[in-house]
Amino acid sequence: MWPKTVIIGLCASVGLIWIIESRATDVFLEATRPDFQKIPVGVVGIADAGGPDSPEGRIKLGARIEEVLKADLRRSLVFSLVDVAGLGVKASTLGTEPHPLFKQAAEQGASVIVWGKAGMKSEDKDADVNMEAYVYDAGSDEMVGGKRYVGSPSVARLMAHRFADELVFRYTGEPGIARTKIAYVAEQGVARELFVMDYDGYEPRQVTADGFLNLMPRWSPDRRFLVFTAYRHRNTQTIDMIELATGKRWTLVSLGGLNITPTLSPDGNFLAFASSYEGNSELYRMDTRTKAVQRLTVNAAGDLSPTWSPSGRELAFVSDRSGGPQIFLMSGDGTNVRRLTFEGDYNAAPAWSPRGNWIAYVCRTPRKEYKLCLITPDGQKRVQLTTGPGVDDSPSWSPDGRHLVFNSTVEGKSHIYMINADGKDLERITHIGTHNSAPAWSPAS
Amino acid sequence: MKPQKIWRKGVKNMTRLQSLIGAPLVIGSCLLMMAGCASKSVRSGGDTATLQQDRGVSGQEVPDLSLSGQDGGSLRGLDKNPSEERVGSNALMAKADPGSAARQLDELRAEQAASAAAGLRDVFFAFDSFVITEEGRQALSRNAEWVKSNRGVQLKIEGHCDERGTSAYNLVLGEKRAKAARNYLVELGVPPGQLSVVSYGKERPFCKEHDESCYSQNRRAHMVVKGGR
Numbered sequence: 001m002w003p004k005t006v007i008i009g010l011c012a013s014v015g016l017i018w019i020i021e022s023r024a025t026d027v028f029l030e031a032t033r034p035d036f037q038k039i040p041v042g043v044v045g046i047a048d049a050g051g052p053d054s055p056e057g058r059i060k061l062g063a064r065i066e067e068v069l070k071a072d073l074r075r076s077l078v079f080s081l082v083d084v085a086g087l088g089v090k091a092s093t094l095g096t097e098p099h100p101l102f103k104q105a106a107e108q109g110a111s112v113i114v115w116g117k118a119g120m121k122s123e124d125k126d127a128d129v130n131m132e133a134y135v136y137d138a139g140s141d142e143m144v145g146g147k148r149y150v151g152s153p154s155v156a157r158l159m160a161h162r163f164a165d166e167l168v169f170r171y172t173g174e175p176g177i178a179r180t181k182i183a184y185v186a187e188q189g190v191a192r193e194l195f196v197m198d199y200d201g202y203e204p205r206q207v208t209a210d211g212f213l214n215l216m217p218r219w220s221p222d223r224r225f226l227v228f229t230a231y232r233h234r235n236t237q238t239i240d241m242i243e244l245a246t247g248k249r250w251t252l253v254s255l256g257g258l259n260i261t262p263t264l265s266p267d268g269n270f271l272a273f274a275s276s277y278e279g280n281s282e283l284y285r286m287d288t289r290t291k292a293v294q295r296l297t298v299n300a301a302g303d304l305s306p307t308w309s310p311s312g313r314e315l316a317f318v319s320d321r322s323g324g325p326q327i328f329l330m331s332g333d334g335t336n337v338r339r340l341t342f343e344g345d346y347n348a349a350p351a352w353s354p355r356g357n358w359i360a361y362v363c364r365t366p367r368k369e370y371k372l373c374l375i376t377p378d379g380q381k382r383v384q385l386t387t388g389p390g391v392d393d394s395p396s397w398s399p400d401g402r403h404l405v406f407n408s409t410v411e412g413k414s415h416i417y418m419i420n421a422d423g424k425d426l427e428r429i430t431h432i433g434t435h436n437s438a439p440a441w442s443p444a445s
Numbered sequence: 446m447k448p449q450k451i452w453r454k455g456v457k458n459m460t461r462l463q464s465l466i467g468a469p470l471v472i473g474s475c476l477l478m479m480a481g482c483a484s485k486s487v488r489s490g491g492d493t494a495t496l497q498q499d500r501g502v503s504g505q506e507v508p509d510l511s512l513s514g515q516d517g518g519s520l521r522g523l524d525k526n527p528s529e530e531r532v533g534s535n536a537l538m539a540k541a542d543p544g545s546a547a548r549q550l551d552e553l554r555a556e557q558a559a560s561a562a563a564g565l566r567d568v569f570f571a572f573d574s575f576v577i578t579e580e581g582r583q584a585l586s587r588n589a590e591w592v593k594s595n596r597g598v599q600l601k602i603e604g605h606c607d608e609r610g611t612s613a614y615n616l617v618l619g620e621k622r623a624k625a626a627r628n629y630l631v632e633l634g635v636p637p638g639q640l641s642v643v644s645y646g647k648e649r650p651f652c653k654e655h656d657e658s659c660y661s662q663n664r665r666a667h668m669v670v671k672g673g674r
Contacts, residue, residue, distance in 0.1 A: 132527070135523055143525060144523055145522075145523030145524045145525045145527065146523060146524065146525075146527045147523060147524070147527050147530065148527045148528065148529045148530065149529070149530055149531075149532050150529050150530070150531055150532070151531055151532035151533070152534065154534065155532045155533070155534060158532055159532050162520070162532060165520055166520055166521075166522065166523055167523075169520050169522070170522070170523050175519075175520060176520075188546075189550075190549075190550065190553060190649075191546060191549070192648055193541070196538065205538050206540075206541045207538070207541055208541055209541035209542055209543040209544075209545070209546055210545055210546065210549065211543075211545050211546030211547065211548065211549030211550060212549050213645065213648050213649070215612065215616075215648060216612065216613065220510050221510070221511075222510070225508075225510065231643075234549065234552070234553070234643070235601060235641060235643055235671065236643065237643070241507070243508070243539075244538050244539070245538065245539060246539050247539030247540070247541065247542070248539075250507055252507065257620070258616060258617065258620055258644060260613060260616050260617075261613050264510060267511055268509075268510035268511040269510070269511055274613075274617075276617075276620060281617045281620070288507060288510045288511075289509070289511075291507070302614075302617040302621075304613050304614065304616075304617055305611075305613045305614070318613070318614060325614050346610065348610070348611040348613065348614045349611040349612075349613060349614070362610075362611050364610075368609075370609060370610060370611070390655075391608055391609055391610075393611050393612055394611070394612060409608065409655060412655070437612065438612060445519060
């Protein structure tokens with residue numbers, strides 16, 4: 001018995017009409033906080049404290065950092081941004097103490113006020129960047145505190161990200177997502193290589209340069225490594241691991257046939273993956289310390305794409321044992337297998353939310369479009385998250401469970417998009433390149 | 446609440462979290478020890494040992510991946526008299542060495558030239574299918590004759606898919622297509638030792654438009670005269 005379908009039309013910034021369909025809107029909103037619980041924050045400004053203009057487009061450092069900070073606070077979904085220009089206070093006139101007028105901030109609808117300044121230590125273009133910012137709580141009429149950062153010009157964005165995460169941590173006790181990263185696959189001529197970028201799409205860095213295919217990266221829980229499928233000499237697949245800081249590489253699995261969809265358990269002790277070396281694609285798990293490999297599935301159909309529950313006790317995976325691909329669940333040791341999805345004839349690429357309450361996956365709609373769906377692990381609630389043209393693939397959750405990244409051909413070329421778990425705020429985060437895919441969101445630090 | 450207090454609360458929460466993670470771990474290891482006899486779907490210890498020694502599991506020392514490692518990026522909390530905090534480089538990341546890319550490109554071109562010279566024919570498939578059509582059987586018959594008359598040659602069969610569906614499931618479908626073509630060649634008398642299969646799923650499309658004329662080009666088993674290793 002489904003409640004009447006509710007259709008909400010939203011205009012995405014890309015100019016598309018993005019329609020969110022929900023069959024259980026009341027339950028659906030559990031995935032994130034409803035808007036009314038957000039903390040209204042007013043950013044007075046990050047004043048420019050001197051130094052040369054930025055290389056890109058003569059935008060002052062303070063304005064650039066302010067823009068990054070505001071975007072981070074908006075994406076946190078913990079805060080909502082409130083315009084406090086009406087207070088008539090300029091950031092450039094402020095020091096470390098709150099302005100007396102901040103007591104009236106509540107009248108502007110802001111319960112938290114942020115201000116600061118940023119600049120370079122000298123006119124030298126490689127000189128250190130300074131940023132300081134402060135927080136006043138209008139609700140309690142209390143100075144909360146501040147931060148003073150110093151670093152090379154290349155870390156200016158990171159300073160804003162750090163400060164945003166400090167604010168999220170101060171008000172929620174959670175580490176925030178502004179310093180998280182996204183690993184992905186980018187086409188490079190005839191090759192597809194691994195890259196890592198900031199969660200907002202900036203600072204992309206190339207990780208592999210094999211000149212052939214590297215696919216479907218996943219993070220280690222400590223964020224130091226990526227595991228992925230590599231094609232050695234083009235003819236065979238292996239599951240490799242690379243250390244981001246050094247580029248050092250290990251081959252973890254080279255069993256022959258397919259060696260795909262590796263994923264480390266939340267504690268890092270097991271690597272689950274699919275291999276076809278015994279005939280058809282089956283699931284295995286490797287103990288990362290002893291390297292003992294244990295087979296988890298036994299049947300004539302294809303089993304692939306394992307994803308761990310946050311406790312590490314269960315796996316969701318794809319199997320076509322009942323015809324088309326469907327999502328199944330089992331215990332981490334391969335026992336207690338049961339089918340989770342029954343709607344539609346193609347459900348694949350599951351990703352278990354870090355909060356445990358949803359599994360995101362790719363669902364084929366009655367119109368034969370490949371879109372994102374969410375289902376609860378008990379199978380009781382299911383919602384379709386995206387609609388429209390194009391193929392959506394590879395959903396991956398933010399560590400706070402409030403967002404997903406995925407790749408989509410909705411605008412033609414495959415690019416990476418971010419969307420809230422309630423289907424709002426669709427945002428494209430890659431803008432260059434011929435084909436970007438398989439995003440994997442890092443754990444928080 | 447004071448920032449210091451919040452910070453301490455955060456640390457306390459983390460400790461509690463660790464113990465929460467710890468408990469299932471202990472239970473998990475106990476289950477694992479019992480698993481060999483408890484379930485038929487799980488291999489015995491003997492099998493796993495064989496797998497480890499004989500089949501493709503790396504002998505390299507792998508670093509500890511458990512979540513007990515250091516954490517350099519942690520937050521230090523807002524402070525009423527903040528001292529200066531140095532922000533390190535945006536993720537220490539090694540520069541990828543593009544050395545092997547040029548070699549791969551040379552080898553790819555050599556393979557393409559050899560395959561074109563041999564006049565090998567590819568096999569095309571219907572949507573979501575790995576069934577060889579009558580046209581496919583004719584193409585494979587010609588390929589079989591060529592391989593049988595060139596005993597030293599290695600034929601690589603690449604499975605390819607169109608862009609619809611997930612990357613992962615298309616890798617499985619691509620392997621099914623390549624294996625279907627391989628099996629038919631073996632039926633025609635080609636020695637299995639001259640054949641190998643690999644799946645590229647939807648990752649190496651021949652055509653990049655989003656329409657059926659392109660999709661039908663990408664659903665194929667591509668025949669390649671194998672060069673190098």
